[in-house]
Amino acid sequence: MNAYHQTRDNTDTPEQMLSMLLDGAVEVLDISPDLYETAVGRYEEVGNWLAENGSPGWEIHPQGSFLLGTVVRPHTETGEYDIDLVCRLPLHRDSTTKEELKQRVGDQLVAYRRWKQRRGHTDGPDSLEARRRCWTLGYLGFHLDVLPSIPDEDHQPTGILLTDKKLHKWQHGNPLGYADWFRERSELSRALLEKRLAAGVQQVPQHHIRSTLQRLVQILKWHCMFFFGDDTDNRPPSILLTTLAGRAYRGEDDLFTAVRNVLAAIPHFTKKIDGQWVVPNPAHKGENFADKWNEYPERRQAFRAWYDEISAIMDNLALTESKGLDVVYAQLIKSFDPEPVKHSFARYGARMKAPTGQRMGATGLLSETATGPRRKPTTYYGQHSGTRG
Known part of the structure; x- marks a missing residue:
């Protein structure tokens, strides 16, 4: 179900509520x-x-x-x-x-x-x-x-x-x-996006909006940084999390559902080949994003500890989603950085008090999710002209 549409009685389903709360929290951490x-x-x-x-x-x-x-x-x-x-x-x-x-x-x-x-x-x-x-x-x-x-x-x-x-x-x-690979994975739900845009959703600059996969990766990175704190040696690199999420994503539109499904599928994409842990770069098969696990086994153990923790958090949220905002808030604030969680809950409360026709989407931008990276990269080609005086 779409995380940005409400049920017929104008209330959000538990999945929609959790998707909006997670999206609103991680948006605080996004670059302005x-x-x-x-x-x-x-x-x-x-x-x-x-x-x-x-x-x-x-x-x-x-x-x-x-x-x-x-x-x-x-x-x-x-x-x-x-x-x-x-x-x-x-x-x-x-x-x-x-x-x-x-x-x-x-x-x-x-x-x-x-x-x-x-x-x-x-x-x-x-x-x-x-x-x-x-x-x-x-x-x-x-x-x-x-x-x-x-x-x-x-x-x-x-x-x-x-x-x-x-x-x-x-x-x-x-x-x-x-x-290019990540963009293709993000665009698995392009048909849904196009239907929403055709329905009259306000257009905003592409770099101001996010796809479900982009937000999903941001949530994983956010919790990972919070979980490991100053232990940067054992913290999984961003590219590893992004690759596993991209491989496991199957085009889900609802953010909370996408996070849970991706977490459930991640173990299938961390494999041992000839006794070595391998998570290949989808754009360069010779590059292994899990190479440090083979050199430092404790880093694989640290990844597993983080993975078990965030998986348990999402499972617990699924169990508490029908018990009200207070229970969900207590779960999130002990599991993630408190500041973004508080901001998201405050905005969600204001959203629910607003008339139905004035309610904003979960991104706060009157928009649906986007597809793919922010912009096509700019590349510069220049001729040698001497150092400017």
């Missing part, structure tokens, strides 16, 4: 439209600058949760959003080293920051830091992680090779191919 537009403006400027001042053929585009539309505010004191960017240089693997590649991109980012400072621009990065795999540009409320890369000639057209100073070999990736 204003900050999203600011971040896009910053990385577009960085991309244009690198394309114009680097060698011909430099490209930059987002990857990860920002590209997929599954951003969740980090569970840290600063609460800064982490936005990953790929900077791809048109070089052959034999023509450079990982160290040279990273330094080459870093030199251009240093030059970019100085260019901003010389002109007195107040919107430039506050900091620039070298990290293990990337360069990090710090801004108010978010930071941009720029990952140097080159084309992976064995996985054209979108495969890339990444640097990592702790490893001897090039690391494989395919973020654009992965985004």
Whole structure:
């Protein structure tokens, strides 16, 4: 049943109520439209600058949760959003080293920051830091992680090779191919979306709305961050959760139902092959998102503990859904970060008091769910024109 339509007596079913409460809570952790537009403006400027001042053929585009539309505010004191960017240089693997590649991109980012400072621009990065795999540009409320890369000639057209100073070999990736796969999984319910839009649902910018799969992934990531806290070593990586959710999703439209069904199916997508745990990258079969489980068995155990916990929470919610808001609230606030839960319950209460014709959808945007990532990635192509004076 659709989570955004009410029953004939104008009351929500228990499943609809739980879907709206979960959606409303995780929406608080999503990046705000204003900050999203600011971040896009910053990385577009960085991309244009690198394309114009680097060698011909430099490209930059987002990857990860920002590209997929599954951003969740980090569970840290600063609460800064982490936005990953790929900077791809048109070089052959034999023509450079990982160290040279990273330094080459870093030199251009240093030059970019100085260019901003010389002109007195107040919107430039506050900091620039070298990290293990990337360069990090710090801004108010978010930071941009720029990952140097080159084309992976064995996985054209979108495969890339990444640097990592702790490893001897090039690391494989395919973020654009992965985004295409995730978009296809999100669009399993496209027919339902089109029917709703045809019924007169107000149109809003695509990057302001979410598909059921996107919200589902955000819920898993939200609870995972809350469950592990500062234990970042054992916390499952976002890409692992996203991949398992994407594989297990079957086009359910109701969010609560989708979460429960995906959790029930996840064990079928974590397999051992020749004694090794494997969760393959759907866009690059040679990449294993569960590789750390084989190297550090305690991380597999930690994943299982988290999985058992969130599965039990959803099962308990299903049992308490007919017992009223107070019981549901008590269950959610002890299982998730309290602030978003309180916000969602307050808004749900206001929604239920409003006249039926004025009630808002669960996203608070007078909209239904969306399909796929926020926007098609912007890629920059530039010719070398010398450093701007």
